[in-house]
Amino acid sequence: MIKVDHLSKRYAEVYAVDNISFEVNQGEILGLLGPNGAGKTTTMRILTCYMPATSGTATVAGYDVFRDSINVRKQIGYLPENVPLYPEMRVKEYLSFRAKLKKVPYRERKLKIAECIEKCRIKEVQNQIVGTLSKGYRQRVGLADTLVHDPKILILDEPTIGLDPNQIRQVRQLIKELGEKHTILLSTHILPEVEIICGRVIIINKGKIVAMDTPANLATQLRGGNNVILEVRGNGENIKNALSSINGVTKVVWHDRGEIGNYTVEAEKSMDIREDIFSTVIKNNGIIREMKQAPITLEEIFHQITMQEQEVTA
Amino acid sequence: MTSVSTIFQREINAYFLSPVAYVVIAVFMVFSGYFFSIMLGITQETTLRYSLAYTQFILSILTPVITMRLFAEENKTGTIEPLMTAPVTDFEVVFGKFLAAWALYSVMVVPTAFYIIFLAWTGNPDYGAIVASYIGLILMGGLFVSIGLLVSAVTKNQIVAGVIGIVALLILLVIGLASSGGEGWFYNGLRYIGTYDHWDTFTKGIVDTRDVVYYVSFTALLIFVVVRIVESRRWR
Numbered sequence: 019m020i021k022v023d024h025l026s027k028r029y030a031e032v033y034a035v036d037n038i039s040f041e042v043n044q045g046e047i048l049g050l051l052g053p054n055g056a057g058k059t060t061t062m063r064i065l066t067c068y069m070p071a072t073s074g075t076a077t078v079a080g081y082d083v084f085r086d087s088i089n090v091r092k093q094i095g096y097l098p099e100n101v102p103l104y105p106e107m108r109v110k111e112y113l114s115f116r117a118k119l120k121k122v123p124y125r126e127r128k129l130k131i132a133e134c135i136e137k138c139r140i141k142e143v144q145n146q147i148v149g150t151l152s153k154g155y156r157q158r159v160g161l162a163d164t165l166v167h168d169p170k171i172l173i174l175d176e177p178t179i180g181l182d183p184n185q186i187r188q189v190r191q192l193i194k195e196l197g198e199k200h201t202i203l204l205s206t207h208i209l210p211e212v213e214i215i216c217g218r219v220i221i222i223n224k225g226k227i228v229a230m231d232t233p234a235n236l237a238t239q240l241r242g243g244n245n246v247i248l249e250v251r252g253n254g255e256n257i258k259n260a261l262s263s264i265n266g267v268t269k270v271v272w273h274d275r276g277e278i279g280n281y282t283v284e285a286e287k288s289m290d291i292r293e294d295i296f297s298t299v300i301k302n303n304g305i306i307r308e309m310k311q312a313p314i315t316l317e318e319i320f321h322q323i324t325m326q327e328q329e330v331t332a
Numbered sequence: 333m334t335s336v337s338t339i340f341q342r343e344i345n346a347y348f349l350s351p352v353a354y355v356v357i358a359v360f361m362v363f364s365g366y367f368f369s370i371m372l373g374i375t376q377e378t379t380l381r382y383s384l385a386y387t388q389f390i391l392s393i394l395t396p397v398i399t400m401r402l403f404a405e406e407n408k409t410g411t412i413e414p415l416m417t418a419p420v421t422d423f424e425v426v427f428g429k430f431l432a433a434w435a436l437y438s439v440m441v442v443p444t445a446f447y448i449i450f451l452a453w454t455g456n457p458d459y460g461a462i463v464a465s466y467i468g469l470i471l472m473g474g475l476f477v478s479i480g481l482l483v484s485a486v487t488k489n490q491i492v493a494g495v496i497g498i499v500a501l502l503i504l505l506v507i508g509l510a511s512s513g514g515e516g517w518f519y520n521g522l523r524y525i526g527t528y529d530h531w532d533t534f535t536k537g538i539v540d541t542r543d544v545v546y547y548v549s550f551t552a553l554l555i556f557v558v559v560r561i562v563e564s565r566r567w568r
Contacts, residue, residue: 066417070566087566091419098417102410104342106349118338119418163414 019044019171019201020065025074027060027225034060036225037074042171047197049216050205051320057225058205059099062175065203066096079170092121095164095200099175101156105149109140109159112148113166120167134162138192154185161192172196174204178211190215209320221320244285245312246292252304254279260302264294278307335420339428340435343402347436352401356394357440363390368447378455380447380465381535387444388531391437391476392505396497398436399480400490402429403562407488422562430481430555437473441466461537468534471547472527476501478554485561 020042027035035057042048050058063069065076067087076083079093104112113131122130135141138158143151148159157177164172177193178186193215196202206212212219213233221229221236229236250257258272261283269284285291292309299306347353364387371382406412415425451457479500484493508526511519523529530543 063413067566068413068417088419088421091417094417096414096417098410098413100410102413104346104411105409106346107342111345115338115342116414116418119335119415119420121334121419 019046020076020078020203022061022065022076023074025061025064025076026072027057027064027069028072033225035064035071038222038225038227039074040220040227040230042201042203044201045197046218047193047202047204047216049212049219050203050222051207051209051212051219052205052222053207056207056222058207058222059175060225061222062096062173062203062205065090066094066173067091092167093169094171094173095167095169097160097164097172097174097177099179101160103148103156103159103163105147107148108145109148109151110135110144112159113162116163117166122167130166130168134165137165137195138162139188153180154182154188157181157185157189158192161189161196165196170201172200172202172204174202176205176207178206178208186211244289244291246283246285246295247308247310247312248281248283248295248299248306249278249308250281250299250304250306251278252299252302256302257281257299257304260298261295264291264298266291266294282312335424336428336431339420339425340432343429343432344435346401347398347432352398353436353439356397356436357443360390360394360440361443363387364444368444378451378457380444380451380457380462383447384465384469384535385532388472388505388528389502391441391473392501393498394440395433395437395473395476396480396483396494396501398440399433399477400484400494400497402433402481403485404487404490404493408490416562416565423559426481426485426555426559426562430477430558433477433481434474437477438470441469441473458537461535464537464539465535467539468531468543471534471544471551472531474551475527475547475554478551478558479504482554482558482561485558 022038022040024037024039025035026033026037038057038061040048050061052058060069064071065078065083067083067090070084078090081089081093083090104115107115110131113134114127117127117131135144138161140155140158140162143155143159148156151159161174161177164174174193178189181189190211193202193204197215204215217232219229219231219233219236220227248261254272254274257279258270258281261267261270261281264283264285266285266289267283268286271282271284273280283291283295292311295309296306364383367386367390368380368383371386375382403412406415416422448457448462480493480497483497483500484490487493487496504525504527506526507522508528508530511522511526512529514520514522524546530546533540533543
């Protein structure tokens with residue numbers, strides 16, 4: 019649905035987006051992840067025809083963003099960062115204005131607006147003046163606006179920024195639901211968000227793509243070690259030595275807390291050593307109080323990737 | 333073209349939902365009323381000609397107040413982004429905004445029609461000259477609005493847009509006035525560029541094609557330039 023080919027955008031001497039290529043397939047929710055200033059907004063602005071690329075091409079639903087801009091704009095619903103709205107209008111009025119602007123036929127307009135209000139759960143504020151709305155409602159009015167002409171593609175720039183935890187959950191839920199019908203490209207710098215919502219992630223840093231995969235794959239690829247965390251009652255010294263001798267274990271860290279000890283066992287990437295650990299501990303008269311695989315979060319991946327980059331460039 | 337009317341409607345609503353429209357209309361009525369009564373007292377003539385000559389200065393100050401928000405506000409609050417990423421052409425946006433401001437300008441000058449009733453009651457005015465004056469007034473409004481629109485399109489700051497607009501309009505007015513009586517191509521050129529001479533013909537009751545062409549072509553040129561400015565964001 020979206021195809022980006024060697025796209026670059028230069029501001030004066032600085033490349034905001036530097037030769038990136040990616041594709042968003044139909045029905046997919048793709049997350050664009052990166053620190054502030056990584057080039058996420060610039061990429062989205064190019065795709066929504068708000069600004070042109072310095073070089074490279076991008077097509078949205080088969081239309082070129084530069085040459086066929088009006089057709090591209092008909093296919094997309096765009097939620098800009100911080101959701102700029104006209105403060106003096108009422109919610110329904112605003113949606114009606116946007117629907118007209120997006121050429122929703124007169125007969126369907128009322129129905130479409132009602133649908134969007136329903137979907138985005140803004141019924142209770144539909145007659146309120148936009149300027150008096152809370153951030154969460156503004157965000158949802160913005161989302162309703164992106165949906166009003168029933169676009170194939172949604173481009174959402176930091177849709178959950180500045181919301182409180184409950185609102186974030188609501189908006190995420192909403193995006194997930196929308197993902198069933200629309201192709202979505204969303205940007206964020208909040209990591210758990212992509213894990214929850216997105217089928218695929220692109221990590222971008224300083225205008226370049228540094229990684230592109232599913233959140234789960236990224237996690238396994240980048241997992242430096244395979245860590246298991248243990249809490250065991252028993253003779254600490256013995257258990258530590260026994261754990262170290264398990265096939266594949268590279269390192270054991272032991273925190274002695276008297277009767278009970280905490281261990282972190284590192285093993286080689288591909289091996290699952292949990293069952294071996296279990297039997298080893300039993301053999302050494304230990305009682306396992308807790309055992310879990312240390313989760314590697316996107317947070318760590320993100321940190322690793324962006325840090326590696328910096329080391330390379332430094 | 334439906335987008336033009338959509339944008340026109342929104343802009344008109346924005347004017348009347350904010351105090352802008354009311355303040356501008358009220359200020360205009362106060363000053364034009366003042367000049368009307370003063371000039372009527374001095375000249376004892378049943379004509380709008382002299383009071384409208386002064387009205388030009390008020391219009392040069394008030395028109396940029398009408399137009400200053402058109403693009404500057406959208407640039408500042410970022411609403412320009414959803415607007416320009418909707419399937420509308422740059423021309424439709426610019427023209428819709430232009431028409432809305434021009435309409436408000438026209439609404440602003442309508443209450444002066446009361447003076448005509450007053451003149452008819454006290455004497456025997458020349459209606460032809462009055463009609464011509466109003467045609468001139470509206471045409472001049474188009475030019476003033478397009479200049480204000482141009483200034484608003486290049487800035488994020490409404491106040492800057494307003495002040496520069498006022499200065500630009502006053503210069504345009506003054507160069508015509510200041511060069512009156514001067515001879516040679518330089519003064520003739522200034523008089524042609526300035527609005528004063530063109531406007532003066534209308535108030536005398538003459539609708540000269542040259543003056544109509546001046547206003548219409550100047551306005552069209554400026555709208556074209558504004559469209560290019562709005563579009564230029566797509567080249568950078």
